[in-house]
Amino acid sequence: MTLASLDEHAPRRTLWRLPVPDTWLVRMALAIVVVLAIAAIAAPLVAPYDPNAVDLTQRLQGPSLAHWLGTDHLGRDELSRLIYGTRVSLGSVALCIVLIMALAIAVGGASGYLGGRVDQAVMRFCDIFLAFPTVVLALFLIGILGTGMVNVIIAIALSHFAWYARMVRGLVLSFRQRDFVLASRAAGAGRVRIFMEHLLPAIMAQMIVLATLDIGHMMLHVAGLSFLGLGVQTPTAEWGVMINDARQFVWSNPMLIIWPGLALLLSVMAFNILGDAVRDRLDPSLHGDHQH
Amino acid sequence: MAGFILRRLLLLVPILLGVSILMFVIIRMAPGDPAVAYLKLSNIPPTPSAVADARHTLGLDRPILAQYASWIRNAVQGDFGISHVTRRPVIDDILHYLPATLQLAGVALVFTLLVSVPLGIWSARYKDRWPDHLVRGFAFLGVSTPSFWLGFLLVLLFSLTLKWLPPMGKGGWQHMIMPVLAVSFMSLAINARLLRASMLETASSRHVLYARLRGLTDGQVERSHILRNAMLPIVTATGMHVGELLGGTLVIESVFGWPGIGRYAVTAIYSRDFPVIQCFTLFLVTIFVICNLVVDILYAWLDPRIRLNAEAAL
Numbered sequence: 155m156t157l158a159s160l161d162e163h164a165p166r167r168t169l170w171r172l173p174v175p176d177t178w179l180v181r182m183a184l185a186i187v188v189v190l191a192i193a194a195i196a197a198p199l200v201a202p203y204d205p206n207a208v209d210l211t212q213r214l215q216g217p218s219l220a221h222w223l224g225t226d227h228l229g230r231d232e233l234s235r236l237i238y239g240t241r242v243s244l245g246s247v248a249l250c251i252v253l254i255m256a257l258a259i260a261v262g263g264a265s266g267y268l269g270g271r272v273d274q275a276v277m278r279f280c281d282i283f284l285a286f287p288t289v290v291l292a293l294f295l296i297g298i299l300g301t302g303m304v305n306v307i308i309a310i311a312l313s314h315f316a317w318y319a320r321m322v323r324g325l326v327l328s329f330r331q332r333d334f335v336l337a338s339r340a341a342g343a344g345r346v347r348i349f350m351e352h353l354l355p356a357i358m359a360q361m362i363v364l365a366t367l368d369i370g371h372m373m374l375h376v377a378g379l380s381f382l383g384l385g386v387q388t389p390t391a392e393w394g395v396m397i398n399d400a401r402q403f404v405w406s407n408p409m410l411i412i413w414p415g416l417a418l419l420l421s422v423m424a425f426n427i428l429g430d431a432v433r434d435r436l437d438p439s440l441h442g443d444h445q446h
Numbered sequence: 447m448a449g450f451i452l453r454r455l456l457l458l459v460p461i462l463l464g465v466s467i468l469m470f471v472i473i474r475m476a477p478g479d480p481a482v483a484y485l486k487l488s489n490i491p492p493t494p495s496a497v498a499d500a501r502h503t504l505g506l507d508r509p510i511l512a513q514y515a516s517w518i519r520n521a522v523q524g525d526f527g528i529s530h531v532t533r534r535p536v537i538d539d540i541l542h543y544l545p546a547t548l549q550l551a552g553v554a555l556v557f558t559l560l561v562s563v564p565l566g567i568w569s570a571r572y573k574d575r576w577p578d579h580l581v582r583g584f585a586f587l588g589v590s591t592p593s594f595w596l597g598f599l600l601v602l603l604f605s606l607t608l609k610w611l612p613p614m615g616k617g618g619w620q621h622m623i624m625p626v627l628a629v630s631f632m633s634l635a636i637n638a639r640l641l642r643a644s645m646l647e648t649a650s651s652r653h654v655l656y657a658r659l660r661g662l663t664d665g666q667v668e669r670s671h672i673l674r675n676a677m678l679p680i681v682t683a684t685g686m687h688v689g690e691l692l693g694g695t696l697v698i699e700s701v702f703g704w705p706g707i708g709r710y711a712v713t714a715i716y717s718r719d720f721p722v723i724q725c726f727t728l729f730l731v732t733i734f735v736i737c738n739l740v741v742d743i744l745y746a747w748l749d750p751r752i753r754l755n756a757e758a759a760l
Contacts, residue, residue: 285731298472426586
């Protein structure tokens with residue numbers, strides 16, 4: 155399955171050659187994402203130090219050759235912690251998106267494909283989720299499930315899936331009457347087969363576009379909840395936690411707050427640029443601002 | 447119009463009922479026995495007899511429907527139970543902390559609208575020239591900046607370096623400037639971008655071409671033919687911004703030591719104080735839903751197409 159299957163008339167492309175305009179901005183965003191991915195996957199190889207190695211003799215050092223970005227209040231290497239933080243940020247958002255897609259396709263797909271009473275019931279169910287501001291629903295779920303990264307991921311997924319489920323339903327409804335589905339039905343394909351072979355690929359392509367647009371937004375969510383102390387617990391290196399750890403030293407060592415925030419800002423920007431580019435290229439109908 | 451408003455008001459009932467049922471079900475499905483959690487908070491060892499006592503005190507030994515019915519009956523009367531931690535009625539605490547949060551979120555909403563609308567108009571008017579690039583760059587920064595981090599940057603600049611503004615707490619209007627800026631930056635950016643796109647789209651429609659053909663000046667066309675139509679998506683988006691601003695306020699309160707409901711809720715979440723979490727959620731959802739209702743009504747009032755359709759459907 156490639157992104158290109160969205161565009162029926164386009165020649166086949168591979169994921170390696172993303173179908174996005176080749177501007178310097180997109181190239182830079184792509185470069186940042188690649189760097190982030192490398193940092194996340196190869197953190198133990200790239201990071202100069204163990205992110206949790208406490209060395210109180212080296213606490214709150216400024217940048218030096220030994221510690222490029224200095225050290226924090228426990229003498230831990232700031233750069234190494236930033237690099238390991240990539241894992242948590244990217245990993246949690248990736249898990250969120252997988253969870254959201256699975257939920258949305260199951261719920262929205264059933265709603266749109268089965269129609270009738272099921273559709274009515276499922277959509278009212280989604281309406282209830284949509285009545286919550288996302289942060290409030292996430293806080294509620296974490297309050298009930300308890301703090302911790304796994305629960306944060308569940309909370310973020312549950313507070314976003316209804317938007318996607320509604321989208322999937324709309325897509326299923328619009329694809330159902332398209333020629334390729336009707337032809338398949340005429341050829342005698344069963345419901346399950348039509349859904350898996352024809353509807354699912356088409357929906358997935360659209361969903362990936364939407365998810366790309368949302369990655370940045372979700373990274374901010376995760377970091378915000380971690381900043382409040384509800385996500386990963388110290389001493390795990392995560393950008394939101396690092397900002398929270400550094401706040402008591404904002405007078406003496408402001409850079410300790412600036413670095414993790416900058417890492418977050420750059421990553422969110424890169425994903426937003428890519429998301430916009432993919433959307434503009436693949437689906438002019440989604441044009442306008444997608445936001446929630 | 448009165449019928450439309452009444453119908454939307456009635457729709458609130460099933461939504462809020464649904465929300466309360468969903469919350470109730472999630473709480474009952476949560477891992478861990480609430481009776482044990484209650485005993486832990488009270489520093490009582492969870493012996494079997496103590497747990498049984500706690501279950502009885504909390505009403506957990508009654509049928510689930512009866513539990514829901516009595517919870518909702520009490521909630522309607524403003525009784526949300528006693529906080530397991532502070533031992534005070536939850537409603538008193540919530541009403542004590544809520545106004546500060548609403549004040550911050552409300553000012554942020556007004557600020558968002560007051561600033562984003564001129565920015566959007568300016569950007570659309572000078573499409574592809576430097577004001578447009580400036581606003582788009584600013585908007586792009588806005589949707590990517592973590593609000594709590596921006597809060598710290600503002601403190602670093604205005605409190606620690608320039609010493610213009612107080613870094614924390616609630617007091618005069620000076621205390622509001624930085625929290626409002628930090629909370630509203632993202633909504634402001636989204637709104638400006640949305641208005642720009644909406645204006646450019648309207649500007650290419652035929653009624654605008656006709657207005658120009660009639661010899662109206664650019665200013666007249668922009669005011670009465672583009673802007674009025676282009677504002678409609680902004681009205682819809684405002685409903686969503688209310689949610690984002692409320693949520694953002696909860697986070698930003700922690701940065702500025704703002705004595706709102708966010709910090710209270712986070713403390714309750716740490717200690718798993720269920721009655722507080724429940725009440726907090728229900729209040730914020732109600733506020734959000736009512737704001738969206740107001741937005742819907744405003745939208746229908748502004749756009750006769752919606753209003754007349756809705757009335758025809760009655």
